[in-house]
Amino acid sequence: MLNSGINRISSKELSERMGITASQIRQDLNCFGGFGQQGYGYNVESLYKEIGRILGLDNNFQTIIIGAGNMGRALANYKNFEKRGFKLIGIFDKDPKVVGQKINDLDVRHIDDLQKFTQENKVDIAMLCVPHDETPIVAEKAAACGIKGLWNFSPMELKLSHSNVNKNIVIENVHLSDSLMVLGYKINEMMKANKNELPR
Amino acid sequence: MLNSGINRISSKELSERMGITASQIRQDLNCFGGFGQQGYGYNVESLYKEIGRILGLDNNFQTIIIGAGNMGRALANYKNFEKRGFKLIGIFDKDPKVVGQKINDLDVRHIDDLQKFTQENKVDIAMLCVPHDETPIVAEKAAACGIKGLWNFSPMELKLSHSNVNKNIVIENVHLSDSLMVLGYKINEMMKANKNELPR
Numbered sequence: 001m002l003n004s005g006i007n008r009i010s011s012k013e014l015s016e017r018m019g020i021t022a023s024q025i026r027q028d029l030n031c032f033g034g035f036g037q038q039g040y041g042y043n044v045e046s047l048y049k050e051i052g053r054i055l056g057l058d059n060n061f062q063t064i065i066i067g068a069g070n071m072g073r074a075l076a077n078y079k080n081f082e083k084r085g086f087k088l089i090g091i092f093d094k095d096p097k098v099v100g101q102k103i104n105d106l107d108v109r110h111i112d113d114l115q116k117f118t119q120e121n122k123v124d125i126a127m128l129c130v131p132h133d134e135t136p137i138v139a140e141k142a143a144a145c146g147i148k149g150l151w152n153f154s155p156m157e158l159k160l161s162h163s164n165v166n167k168n169i170v171i172e173n174v175h176l177s178d179s180l181m182v183l184g185y186k187i188n189e190m191m192k193a194n195k196n197e198l199p200r
Numbered sequence: 201m202l203n204s205g206i207n208r209i210s211s212k213e214l215s216e217r218m219g220i221t222a223s224q225i226r227q228d229l230n231c232f233g234g235f236g237q238q239g240y241g242y243n244v245e246s247l248y249k250e251i252g253r254i255l256g257l258d259n260n261f262q263t264i265i266i267g268a269g270n271m272g273r274a275l276a277n278y279k280n281f282e283k284r285g286f287k288l289i290g291i292f293d294k295d296p297k298v299v300g301q302k303i304n305d306l307d308v309r310h311i312d313d314l315q316k317f318t319q320e321n322k323v324d325i326a327m328l329c330v331p332h333d334e335t336p337i338v339a340e341k342a343a344a345c346g347i348k349g350l351w352n353f354s355p356m357e358l359k360l361s362h363s364n365v366n367k368n369i370v371i372e373n374v375h376l377s378d379s380l381m382v383l384g385y386k387i388n389e390m391m392k393a394n395k396n397e398l399p400r
Contacts, residue, residue: 055381056388070277074270079332080355080377086384125383132279149387151380155280170390172383176374177280180325180351181255183372184286187324187349188256190370 001044010041057085061149062122064090066138067129068098068108071153075127076103086125090117111138118145125149132156143169201244210241257285261349262322264290266338267329268298268308271353275327276303286325290317311338318345325349332356343369 001009015022029035035050036042052058063086065072075081076091091103094111101108109117117123126142128135128150135154142150143160149170152158158171201209215222229235235250236242252258263286265272275281276291291303294311301308309317317323326342328335328350335354342350343360350371352358358371 055385057381057384059384059388061384061387070270070274074274075376077270078355078376081380084377084381086380124387125380148390149383151383155278168390168394170383170386172379172386174376174379176275176278177284179372179374180281180286181257181284183325183349183351183370184257184259184261185255186370186372187261188259190348190368194368 002048006044008041008043009047011036014042052085059085059124061086061124062089063087063125063127064092064117064123064147065127065129066092066111066114066142067131068093068095068101068103069129072127072129073103075129075153076106089121089123092117111141114141115145118147123147125151127151127153128158129153139171202248206244208241208243209247211236214242252285259285259324261286261324262289263287263325263327263351264292264317264323264347265327265329266292266311266314266342267331268293268295268301268303269329272327272329273303275329275353276306289321289323292317311341314341315345318347323347325351327351327353328358329353339371 011022011025014025018025026034026036032050032054035047063081065075065088068076068091072091072093076088081088088104088106091106091108092111092114093099093108096110099108099110123145124147126147126149128138128142130138132154135152135156135158139150139152139158139160147169149172150158152171152173153176155175155177157173157175160169160171211222211225214225218225226234226236232250232254235247263281265275265288268276268291272291272293276288281288288304288306291306291308292311292314293299293308296310299308299310323345324347326347326349328338328342330338332354335352335356335358339350339352339358339360346368348369350358350369352371352373353376355375355377357373357375360369360371
């Protein structure tokens with residue numbers, strides 16, 4: 001909306017765009033203070049800034065990718081992350097054939113250089129794109145380097161073993177299957193609905 | 201739990217594993233009839249089956265991938281989807297250099313063969329892994345072939361233009377940035393909490 005030059009929007013219009021109720025939008029935003037005004041709605045620019053502030057996007061998180069396979073490369077090519085304040089500054093792998101390759105102007109580094117790299121650079125987030133079995137080991141390694149957040153693409157639910165580590169690191173597990181199952185559910189619901197509409 | 205031989209579980213234990221309240225779990229499952237018994241909890245095997253039935257996983261959805269770039273290849277290598285009832289039967293691309301390559305025993309086919317392929321095979325879901333600008337065109341093409349669900353990995357919010365098409369197709373947009381922003385938010389909250397715990 002900001003890019004399209006829209007200055008203000010009502011919670012009703014917002015709800016139509018987002019597919020949730022206006023009341024839900026008002027309730028959610030009220031949890032953070034509420035930024036709308038009765039009869040006016042929301043000022044788009046200030047709403048954009050406030051939501052960015054809530055999410056901490058003004059922090060400019062620095063990220064690395066561990067695992068330069070297909071998923072790691074796909075994430076490295078995502079243009080949207082940097083726009084949202086997440087800057088990719090390093091890519092790591094353990095495969096000697098991959099180390100030294102260039103992906104989007106970044107040299108793939110060896111995973112053994114992770115500790116040195118994190119000492120020389122502020123790294124907030126590691127995107128874990130390594131095979132399932134290697135994920136826990138790599139996660140512990142990243143945690144030991146003081147990385148604050150792990151974004152886990154392995155299909156396993158990642159948990160760290162040391163509770164004193166847990167207090168200083170956040171894990172976000174990306175379960176792609178969940179989203180696919182939601183799609184499957186919606187297809188079923190659609191087919192049931194369409195069937196009920198057939199002429200008898 | 202089923203794989204670990206657990207027979208029954210209380211909503212309280214479930215809530216600890218899932219990180220949501222027991223009351224929420226009971227409420228959610230009650231929307232579909234409720235499968236627990238006061239004082240007993242849930243039978244794991246029947247709960248597993250019921251949730252699978254709700255999600256329609258017994259349907260055995262057949263899927264294709266459109267776009268054999270990094271994201272498409274990463275999805276083709278995901279082992280979890282087939283376990284959940286989503287079977288990959290085709291991969292399509294428009295790049296002549298990629299068409300004919302083998303990914304996990306599947307030949308990459310030319311996108312021009314999509315219509316013929318969908319006439320000869322039941323295709324329920326297309327996973328869209330094409331560049332941003334090409335996504336709407338590819339989506340319309342898939343919809344015209346009678347595919348019932350689109351799983352969109354482009355950062356754009358995909359909407360189809362024809363309302364008569366919309367009634368027969370479901371779109372699930374995967375917004376990876378959303379999950380990354382959630383992680384950023386949690387890191388901020390953690391850092392605030394840790395700061396407040398410092399000795400004064």
